[in-house]
Amino acid sequence: NVQYLSAVLVILVLDRPLSDKYWINIADANMPFVGIIEHTNMIDKSLYGGKHIVYLSNYPSRDSELYQKSGEELVEEFIPYLRQINPDFDRSWILEHYHHKVDGAQPIIGVNYSQRMPAHRTPIKNLYLANTTQIYPEDRGTNYSVRMGRQVARMVMEDAAAD
Known part of the structure; x- marks a missing residue:
């Protein structure tokens, strides 16, 4: 009888780094993601053809608006917030994006x-x-x-x- 939070994950493949940090926790309830993990700030980008891999995560309820959105909708929603992390960030940096969601990601x-x-x-x-x-x-x-x-x-x- 365990309740779970769901998970929403957007993976961005960028042509340049978003930041110089590996992991950024976000404690601002107005941001649509709670974590930014820039994988290629720990693992050499040469393993990804010189591309930069960024994970954006959140743990909303399954009935939330965020959970219901498509990958494209999430990317568009996230862009202004990514500019708060890096004011130079531009949509053109995104070469590819992937969207995953999981119903039972985190036990409550x-x-x-x-x-x-x-x-x-x-x-x-x-x-x-x-x-x-x-x-x-x-x-x-x-x-x-x-x-x-x-x-x-x-x-x-x-x-x-x-x-």
Whole structure:
């Protein structure tokens, strides 16, 4: 019985960098995205034919206007805000764009969640559950998922040895 935030992601392929930062968190509720991750500020752009890869993310509800928009609509909406990040930014910098959305991207952790958090062992013998709803009190992240995977793998091995 876990609720989730959705995710909206726009990937821009640019002919030049948007910024010199890898990751920018946006705490302005008026901005239509909460994160700018300029992948090619960490990974060499030569791996992408000299192009610059920028991820723009947000976590709206599924019934939000933002979630319902097409990739083209989002790009057009985002452009004025990208100019707030880089006043020189121009639509002509965008060579390509991609749009993705996911219904269950981020579990919503409410009050007393630890008492409702799903267990790794399910009622079905030898069926285990390991996903982002169980990373609490940490936030989702690859490192925590790997750690949980190792913990559940040990649990599986221990249960198998006990049988």
